[in-house]
Amino acid sequence: MTPRAVWRYADWVLTADTSGSGPIYVAECTTCGDASEASEETEGPEVWSLKHAGRTGHTGFRNIITSFSRASLAEGRR
Template sequence: MAMKAGWQFADWDLNVDTSASGSIYQHQCMTCGEKSGVAATAEGPDVWCLRHAGLTGHTDFRGAVTTFFRASLAEGSR
């Protein structure tokens, strides 16, 4: 019995997933490694950086934003 294989190609789109929570923000001190809490806006982590700088004298920070995406078949791709 011979087996046949076939390929089917489709176009996909990648979009920001707005059905779940939005982006999340967290900042980290590059001197000591301490991190802010995770927040739904950058305001909380930004304030954390300023307070941390005032308390410790540390001035270098890294900000991370996590955004969620969803892949879906492009319109008319099937």
């Protein structure tokens, strides 16, 4: 008997993972590359950006937001 492969296709969905912390925010200067500390609130990186601009004259910033998700099988397709 020749072995056969069995393929099983399933639908997956991606949802926000709320089991841990919320999004993580960081601001990064686009001139020199310095960055704020990571924070669960937007205020810290925003204040860091304003202080950095005041100290250096750098005015461009990249806002980096890391969120988390989880893949799971779609309901009714197990």
